[in-house]
Amino acid sequence: METFDSFMIVTLDYQSDKSVLDALRDGQVQAIDVLFQRYGFKVYSLAYKMLADAEEAEAMTQEVFAELLLTDAWQPDKEAMDSFLMTLTRSRAFTQIKRRGWIYAIAKQLSHWFPWKPRQPALTSSQLMLEEWHLEHRDNTAAAKQFLGHLPQRDLDILELAYCEVSHSQKLAKRLHLPPKIAKHRSRKALIKLHHTRIRAV
């Protein structure tokens, strides 16, 4: 049975995201491994970077995959699955951060002082999958770094902050020590500039 599963995974591995998702919806449960191998680490890593909490990041990853699998929110003809998942993760993570109240802040501080239980280390198989993923996608990472390198460092910092850490323009302005109008203007201009660069490259 395991050999059959491996064979199915290898077969699905060469197919498009849409075909893999269709296969999953048709009952080929092995397809989830392929989708997780493609995007699971990226979704988890972004959620972890934004939420700074491993448990919450895992719950968020599960939610994002549930949204992908159980709804028709992803429109393959309009958007790449990668972009859809990242947008969804980012949006959900910001909502989650907003939902956190002062109790969370106290609990977080307490857990920092008195760790309730040690962080569960990633198991070997997961670590191996990550390393495999890293090898497969290192070109993408290098390309993204090179592409983002077209922006001046100042603009890059603004967009990176807006992407991963700050969802509100007032907070962004505060973090940048700039008046809100200037921060808003600069972030928009930087994104438009980056977008034009990408469109030209495409």
Add this chain to the structure above:
Amino acid sequence: MTQPERPRNWQDLTAGFILNNLSDEEWMLWKALCIKDPDLEAEVKSMQQTFNQFADIVPLHAPSQQLLDRIRAMVQYQGAIDSQGPLKVPSVVRQHHRLGQQWMRVGHWLTTLVGLGAIAFLSTQVYTLKTQGQQLKKQLNHHHQQLQNANVQIADINRQLEQSTAQLTAMEAALAQAQQR
């Protein structure tokens, strides 16, 4: 079908929408623009894709193996359910699981807080008792000193009494001799 003419700042509005920094006025303009020009959605998705390049430079972390197992279980569960028609149970299960985790966490921290409160209370009590003990010790030392002083005074009085008795005896002897003469 002709494309409706877009305002000059449409890209600025699109970027503002993606960056979540549209003002109320801009938001109204943006909404009207989206209704008038449905093709704008493609532009939004394209710019969003540009913005998502930042996800490629986020440092990678490995989740626990249980995460993939949970997602597999969710898929298998949904697969079993689908044969009986569409159902949204997994989201409820997920929420329940998550709520359970949150309550567990709240419980942990409440216990920790109660424990910390008890430790703080006991520490205060110990401190108070220690201070009272020190005061009692001081008082005891003081009383001991007073007792020693009283003993010294009693010894003095006894000595004086002995001297007076000796003088009295001598005087009685002298009186007896005088009477004999």
